Amino acid sequence: MCLAIPAKVTEIVGVDAMVDILGNVRPTKLSLVDDVSVGDYVLIHAGYAIQKLEAQDALETLALFEEMGAALNEDTLA
């Protein structure tokens, strides 16, 4: 239940953002993080960004995900 996944911010309107999670675009809230811009990576948990990530760190986690062959499903996102 404490799963969280890196995502790239593609659009921001106030605290509402669209993010790209492994190719899937989803709405996300940015209320819990400061200074996020389009193109930044954030860590998403249950529809909220809980941390801003350095691109290199986000990409490393995503690479580890892919190594595991983790399929993207609701479980992974929740």
Place this chain on the structure above:
Amino acid sequence: MKTRSPDEFLQTIHTLAVKIGRRVRLMEVCGTHTTAIARAGLRSTLPESIELVSGPGCPVCVTAQREIERMLLLARRSNVIICTFGDMIRVPGVDSSLEQERSRGADIRVVYSPDDAMHIAEEKTEKEIVFLAVGFETTAPGIAATVLEAVEKKIKNFSLFVSHKLITPAMEAVLHGGASIDGFITPGHVSVVLGSNEFTPLAEKFTIPCVATGFEPSDVLEGIAMLLEAIAEKRCGSFIQYVRAVKPDGNPRAREILFRVYEITDAEWRGLGIIPQSGLRLKKEFSSLDAIERFSLPQIPPVELSDCLCGDVLKGNIHPNECPLFGQACTPRTPVGPCMVSSEGACAARYKYGG
């Protein structure tokens, strides 16, 4: 990219196990770790002297039975729509579950985010929408932010059944309960919010190491190697393996929003009983969003499921397969207790992946 592979971490672990020369018990207190460890079959790769034991880290599993019964009472109200994260709906009550209530006509919806629940409230103004606010410090800030937005939007038909838990008091309760633990694999995403500094007082009080650890197999193995290194060198403290996301101070903004809405209170845990200052409740100014008050839900006397040893599993006293019901009367298809229901429960993970 990491410069060290899982095999290299394993080599370090085996070397350190020999150096330490005694049995070492490490506890993970996060359901996501429980699943990650079982899925990757990590137990079988470790030296025999290194034991990984699951603690009270699965939010659904630690929810007290009488809280489950109260959720069921709520689900039976005709004007209520219950919104919940997925795992909760199959948790058995004494004579029902949310899933069974749904098959009898109750409106129970699985949501991905508390924000989704709030949107349902905006659409279904003729209904009362109750979100089951379950989860640790990772989840509570987002729910708090949803509460603030619901208040701002003056959404009147939205409320929360709050059953949040705080992980640090539970870790302390496990140690006070006498479980022999040499180190904690600290929850990675709880640590994103709280910061690794949160665990320093506990580490110093009990002179054990804590390592905030990520969730991929190489993360977990590196976390274990760091714990063993600290144990070998007799160092205690709170350290970070999951440097990609965890900072010593965590996410102060998330904590600020969390504590704008919630305050700390005593909470009842399955298996661990009432732990002082280990839960959250809505602050007085948000009490109109408290489903327990809104629906005058009665107090329920303590209930335990007969023969179910989830409580002992959650305290780290036994491994899932030491419960006589495990794999016999209790399977993921016919779960007796929540540790077999939740995909993150220690029993479900052990049943599915073995080890």
